[in-house]
Amino acid sequence: MPRVGQAHLDARRQQILDAARTRFASHGFARTSMADVVAESGLSTGAIYRYFTSKDEIVIAVCEQAGTSLPKVLTIEAVRSFLEHVRTLARETGHARLVAQIYAEAAVSPALAAIVQRQLLTMRTAVAELLADRQPDDARRIAEAFVALCSSYSQQLAVRGDLDPEPFASALMAIVRG
Structure with missing residues (x-):
């Protein structure tokens, strides 16, 4: 049997994560089984278990891939x-529903909580760095509020729909202006 390259293995793993992300966003973690991920991916059960036990x-791997395109x-x-951009992701991919699921699961999963905490810290640090003209304590407080309000916007998109x-944006700028 010919060996497959790393690019193929990486693409197959990503295919599984994309399928899981789609299913988690539409049905939640609790209502998604491994069989659902298998069906959504179009792969065999063995193929899924080759990559994830x-x-x-899978939930942790999906969360680790989260990226944020904060303003520059x-x-x-x-x-x-x-x-x-957050709104578009919510409409087109169910991203806000997925993030809501991640936050809920992080409340009861220490491993997931650690990932989310690290991602939030990265976001707060990036925002604080954009406030270089402020005192460090002020920049940290503003960054904390900024990230909290952005998270709230995403959560509300998940629950209330398109907003x-x-x-x-006006509230965030009021926070930034102090």
Whole structure:
């Protein structure tokens, strides 16, 4: 049997994670079984278990892939654009529902909580770095509030549906301006 290259293995693993992400966003972690991930991916059960020993392992891998495209500057236009991006992901991929599931699961899973805490710290640090003209304590407090409000926007998209980002962008800028 010919050996498959690392690129093939990586693509297959990503196929599983993409399928799991889609299913988790639409049905939640609790209502998604390994059989559901198998069906969504189009792969065999053996193929899934070659890469992941459990659904919990898949959940953690999905969470580890989370990326955030925070604004590069803290202007009203950049913040609006960032929130519009979050809104688009919520509409097109169910990302806000997935994040809501991740936060809920992180409340009871120490391994997942550690990943989420690390990601939130990274976000807060990035925002604080954009506030280099502020005192460090002020920058940290503003970053804390900024990330909390962004998270709240995502959570509300998950529960309330499509929301105009404008009031959130204005509130974020009020926080930034102090």
